[in-house]
Amino acid sequence: MNDAKTRSEIDSLVMSLSQAYELKSIRRSGWIQSGIPESESESIASHSFGMTILLLYLRTELLSVGINMDRALSMAAIHDLAEVTTGDITPQDKIPLSDKYLAEKSAFEQIINDVQNGEYLIELWKEFESGLTKEAQVVRRMDKLDMLIQAYLYEHQYEIRLDSFWLNMNDLFLGSESEEIYNYIRLNRFEAKGR
DSSP states (O other): OHHHHHHHHHHHHHHHHHHHHHTTTOOOHHHHTTTTTOOOOGGGHHHHHHOOOOOOOOHHHHHHTTOOOOHHHHHHTTTTTTTHHHHOOOOOGGOOHHHHOOOOOHHHHHHTOOOHHHHHHHHHHHHHTTOOOOOHHHHHHHHHHHHHHHHHHHHHHHHHOOHHHHOOOHHHHHHHHHHHHHHHHHOOHHHHHHH
């Protein structure tokens, strides 16, 4: 490999990483829209971290049903990478899902453009978005479970109700590897304890 090519590849890598690292400081919009102080709202990177921890905690159960853990962990790590450019779009923003998908696809491709393994990363992102594989379905469930655990924690911390986050979630967890966790946090929410 010649020096010019190496320098170009390193430039692309560092540029992409500098964008990705911005996710450490970009707050998740849904919490702010629900009244959690911006300074206390989790970052997008914190959310991805939560998902990877959940996958690791549930590793034995996931392996027993044939989940490719490397693929699932990688998918969880990169699934929100586009939000460094698009921001954290929530249902309250009333942006059509097709527009959201196209904006995020374009942003994702721009961020990983010319990065080694970029094609693999876009493949993972598209797989997550489609939700068609068992790995994508598990990671999408972890996406929601992490959100609900954070809602559970915020409800207790701020003594508030975050009911909109809990709507229509029962079927997603029914019979899954994370059903017991979901049931525990759902039954022990702030308002469920009579506080």
